[in-house]
Amino acid sequence: MSEPLYSLAGRRVWVAGHGGMVGAAILRCLEREDCEVLTVGRQTVDLRRQAETEDWLAEARPDAIFLAAATVGGILANDSRPADFIYDNLAIETNIVHGAHKAGVGKLLFLGSSCIYPRLADQPISEDSLLTGPLEPTNQWYAIAKIAGLKLCEAYRRQHGADFISAMPTNLYGPGDNFDLAASHVVPALMAKTHRAKAEGAGEVVIWGSGTPRREFLYVDDLADALVYLMLHYSAVETVNVGTGEDVTIRDLAELIAGVVGFEGGFSYDTEKPDGTPRKLLDVARIHALGWRARTGLREGLAATYAWYRDQMAEAA
Ligand code: GFB
Numbered sequence: 001m002s003e004p005l006y007s008l009a010g011r012r013v014w015v016a017g018h019g020g021m022v023g024a025a026i027l028r029c030l031e032r033e034d035c036e037v038l039t040v041g042r043q044t045v046d047l048r049r050q051a052e053t054e055d056w057l058a059e060a061r062p063d064a065i066f067l068a069a070a071t072v073g074g075i076l077a078n079d080s081r082p083a084d085f086i087y088d089n090l091a092i093e094t095n096i097v098h099g100a101h102k103a104g105v106g107k108l109l110f111l112g113s114s115c116i117y118p119r120l121a122d123q124p125i126s127e128d129s130l131l132t133g134p135l136e137p138t139n140q141w142y143a144i145a146k147i148a149g150l151k152l153c154e155a156y157r158r159q160h161g162a163d164f165i166s167a168m169p170t171n172l173y174g175p176g177d178n179f180d181l182a183a184s185h186v187v188p189a190l191m192a193k194t195h196r197a198k199a200e201g202a203g204e205v206v207i208w209g210s211g212t213p214r215r216e217f218l219y220v221d222d223l224a225d226a227l228v229y230l231m232l233h234y235s236a237v238e239t240v241n242v243g244t245g246e247d248v249t250i251r252d253l254a255e256l257i258a259g260v261v262g263f264e265g266g267f268s269y270d271t272e273k274p275d276g277t278p279r280k281l282l283d284v285a286r287i288h289a290l291g292w293r294a295r296t297g298l299r300e301g302l303a304a305t306y307a308w309y310r311d312q313m314a315e316a317a
Contacts, residue, residue: 001291014062017069021176025224048091089145124283170243174220175308208273211251219301243282
């Protein structure tokens with residue numbers, strides 16, 4: 001573990017996007033830090049509006065910011081709502097990074113995504129492969145916005161000496177995820193589908209695409225732990241990948257989820273749906289060298305996520 005470069009003790013820390021899966025996990029992680037946590041709902045401040053965002057920052061005066069506010073979604077949501085994904089995310093990050101500079105914020109961590117890397121980057125994907133090849137078409141809009149966010153942090157560090165850092169997580173899952181089948185990522189989607197199939201006694205669950213793409217899945221509380229670690233131990237222009245270093249095929253994932261859910265039926269494949277990039281395994285040597293490693297195995301994380309999902313379903317019933 002490297003020596004801390006920064007401390008959150010006694011500091012005012014804004015978690016932008018506190019209501020989402022990542023934001024909520026950061027809040028859980030900050031409970032062990034001696035800091036004052038700031039949050040603001042989208043009903044109060046629309047972070048796509050520059051004046052609203054800057055006025056709030058001037059009043060709230062955060063010392064540090066976790067920039068986890070974003071419009072996110074799975075492969076179909078990205079492919080069908082390109083304007084939302086590029087506009088919302090560019091507006092939010094531009095307003096918060098520039099507003100943070102204007103308000104004299106001491107440290108900011110911007111959350112990107114592994115989809116910023118080229119569709120066919122060498123695997124595992126090094127941070128250095130950024131902008132070395134064409135993007136995956138289905139999420140190029142979100143990717144361009146997140147690349148711009150990474151570059152915003154780099155530019156404000158270079159021109160103004162701002163201690164703004166960025167992290168690029170792999171595919172995430174966990175409590176608080178979006179289980180709406182039209183907008184969700186693959187883990188919550190397959191969990192909801194197998195849960196329903198088991199409850200209804202259905203014999204089959206439909207998997208989008210061929211089932212052959214490979215994905216790396218990081219449990220969201222591990223990500224939050226990594227983000228707080230980077231806030232305390234990292235201050236440099238280079239972005240940092242955050243992942244587990246292991247990937248599985250979508251078919252293997254479906255089998256794991258069926259085991260966790262207790263679904264004993266089979267799977268069929270809707271090859272009308274896109275596979276997306278064939279593989280997206282991150283090179284995590286940089287964050288390992290900084291002294292951080294993921295701790296939650298996929299089966300353990302899936303079981304914790306399903307327990308949370310069942311509780312939510314029970315409460316909603
Ligand atoms: O998680 P996912 O939507 O996003 O899809 P990506 C991962 C893989 O799972 C794709 C397959 O090959 C999907 O075709 N899949 C199988 C399913 N069944 C389903 C299903 O029922 N629902 C969904 N959603 N997928 C995302 C980007 O790409 O990666 C985001 O679109 C973000 O912007 C995220 O960057 C990290 O991994 O393909």
